[in-house]
Amino acid sequence: xxxxxxxxxxxxxxxxxxxxxxxxxxxxxxxxxxxxxxxxxxxxxxxxxxxxxxxxxxxxxxxxxxxxxxxxxxxxxxxxxxxxxxxxxxxxxxxxxxxxxxxxxxxxxxxxxxxxxxxxxxxxxxxxxxxx
Amino acid sequence: xxxxxxxxxxxxxxxxxxxxxxxxxxxxxxxxxxxxxxxxxxxxxxxxxxxxxxxxxxxxxxxxxxxxxxxxxxxxxxxxxxxxxxxxxxxxxxxxxxxxxxxxxxxxxxxxxxxxxxxxxxxxxxxxxxxx
DNA sequence: GTTGACCATCACATCGATGTGATGGTTCGA
DNA sequence: TCGAACCATCACATCGATGTGATGGTCAAC
Numbered sequence: 001x002x003x004x005x006x007x008x009x010x011x012x013x014x015x016x017x018x019x020x021x022x023x024x025x026x027x028x029x030x031x032x033x034x035x036x037x038x039x040x041x042x043x044x045x046x047x048x049x050x051x052x053x054x055x056x057x058x059x060x061x062x063x064x065x066x067x068x069x070x071x072x073x074x075x076x077x078x079x080x081x082x083x084x085x086x087x088x089x090x091x092x093x094x095x096x097x098x099x100x101x102x103x104x105x106x107x108x109x110x111x112x113x114x115x116x117x118x119x120x121x122x123x124x125x126x127x128x129x130x131x132x
Numbered sequence: 133x134x135x136x137x138x139x140x141x142x143x144x145x146x147x148x149x150x151x152x153x154x155x156x157x158x159x160x161x162x163x164x165x166x167x168x169x170x171x172x173x174x175x176x177x178x179x180x181x182x183x184x185x186x187x188x189x190x191x192x193x194x195x196x197x198x199x200x201x202x203x204x205x206x207x208x209x210x211x212x213x214x215x216x217x218x219x220x221x222x223x224x225x226x227x228x229x230x231x232x233x234x235x236x237x238x239x240x241x242x243x244x245x246x247x248x249x250x251x252x253x254x255x256x257x258x259x260x261x262x263x264x
Numbered sequence: 265g266t267t268g269a270c271c272a273t274c275a276c277a278t279c280g281a282t283g284t285g286a287t288g289g290t291t292c293g294a
Numbered sequence: 295t296c297g298a299a300c301c302a303t304c305a306c307a308t309c310g311a312t313g314t315g316a317t318g319g320t321c322a323a324c
């Protein structure tokens with residue numbers, strides 16, 4: 001597909017699809033006329049990239065971890081240098097920290113919302129303190 | 133404490149402590165001479181802010197959710213306007229999406245790392261496919 | 265009272281992600 | 295053949311989070 005369709009199907013501005021390519025995150029091929037040609041699988045990949053960007057990872061890191069994700073899992077052990085491994089372990093741990101921070105705060109928000117709602121309708125409170 | 137100590141204890145540049153204040157995330161009091169005076173509890177708060185920032189939340193959102201987090205949980209239901217509630221629900225859901233995306237990708241990295249390590253030391257592979 | 269380590273404000277620079285517009289080529293249907 | 299709808303590249307602007315430096319006040323120790 002061409003850039004317009006990919007843009008529509010992923011909700012991503014064309015500008016950014018070109019930017020992700022420039023950053024080395026995707027490698028669309030080219031038609032004879034110079035138009036970019038995107039493979040079907042890039043729809044998911046773009047979504048994945050955007051999710052990671054939204055979660056705070058920079059393109060530099062995304063570029064490093066993408067090659068290791070959802071691959072045939074059989075080939076490509078060749079390019080796993082020790083530095084790469086260390087980088088990945090680092091990033092895995094950083095992601096775990098991010099996850100924990102997000103979970104903590106999201107749960108706090110959820111608790112607050114539950115409390116506010118429980119305050120307004122004290123009958124349907126889902127906790128265990130209403131019927132003693 | 134003053135800004136220098138807070139900066140050291142949180143690993144945050146003074147510049148950013150002032151920036152967070154400018155963005156309405158923290159409200160240090162002032163000494164007679166104009167120096168900012170930070171309460172002990174702000175150490176954790178700064179860490180929390182940095183974690184959320186690192187996880188991709190903008191200060192604008194952090195400013196909205198902070199008042200609802202780890203508070204006495206008793207007072208302050210007054211300022212919960214319906215729009216505020218809606219914003220919080222939105223943000224809670226967005227955080228959940230972020231979390232799921234991060235977990236998916238972190239697990240993929242972890243799996244990859246396990247596979248690579250299992251490839252190098254096929255004896256201690258933790259999965260269930262080595263001893264048939 | 266001077267020095268050095270703090271602090272203040274303010275302005276400007278940078279960096280990554282994104283928006284926007286200028287300019288021009290390709291394709292295709294009216 | 296013309297115009298609309300794509301596409302290309304390129305340059306510049308914006309925005310939020312940060313870095314950096316200029317300029318000057320406060321205070322404790324010497």
